[in-house]
Amino acid sequence: MTSTDEVTVMYRPVGPEELELLRHAGFRRWPPRLPEQPIFYPVTNEQYAAEIAGKWNVRDSGFGAVTRFQVRTSFMSRYQIQRVGGAHHTEWWVPAEDLEDLNDNIVGLIEVTREFRS
Numbered sequence: 001m002t003s004t005d006e007v008t009v010m011y012r013p014v015g016p017e018e019l020e021l022l023r024h025a026g027f028r029r030w031p032p033r034l035p036e037q038p039i040f041y042p043v044t045n046e047q048y049a050a051e052i053a054g055k056w057n058v059r060d061s062g063f064g065a066v067t068r069f070q071v072r073t074s075f076m077s078r079y080q081i082q083r084v085g086g087a088h089h090t091e092w093w094v095p096a097e098d099l100e101d102l103n104d105n106i107v108g109l110i111e112v113t114r115e116f117r118s
Contacts, residue, residue, distance in 0.1 A: 007070040007107050010042040010092070013053035015061045019112070022067070027110045029103040033096035040094040040102065042069075044081060046113065048088050054116040066114040075105035 012030075014022070021031035033040060043049050049066040057064025079092045094102055 005107075006073040008073045008076045009068065009070055010044070010076075011046050011049035011113075012042045012067045012069070013049045013057055014065050014067055015057040016063045017061075019063075019065055019067075022110055028106065030099060030110075033099060038096050040096060040099050041091050042071075042094070044090040044092070045088055048090065050114055050116075053114065058116050058118050062118045064116045065112050067110050068113045069110040070107045071102060072105040072107060075102065 018031065025031065030040065043052070046066060046068070053064030053066050055064075076092065079094055081090050082093055083090050
């Protein structure tokens with residue numbers, strides 16, 4: 001990456017299964033979506049990701065984590081930010097068929113920034 005390459009910081013709440021798949025990928029790539037998951041939903045801020053991880057993931061599995069990663073802005077510019085609730089409930093809707101391209105545009109590693117347990 002050159003100093004002129006811009007990156008977009010993204011967050012994603014994950015449960016234990018997705019976190020394990022990230023570990024197996026060396027925290028470099030997101031796992032493929034399942035057939036019932038046609039969209040990959042990274043969110044724009046840690047607060048929103050923490051709400052999902054701490055409430056929904058913990059309720060469903062007893063564990064939730066917030067991940068942070070960077071994607072080349074030139075790639076992400078094709079997707080509009082969607083507001084899905086309150087002012088900070090914003091996310092990108094990346095079709096599952098675009099996930100490999102998104103993975104190819106990740107800069108650095110996917111990192112866990114927070115963990116929640118029941």
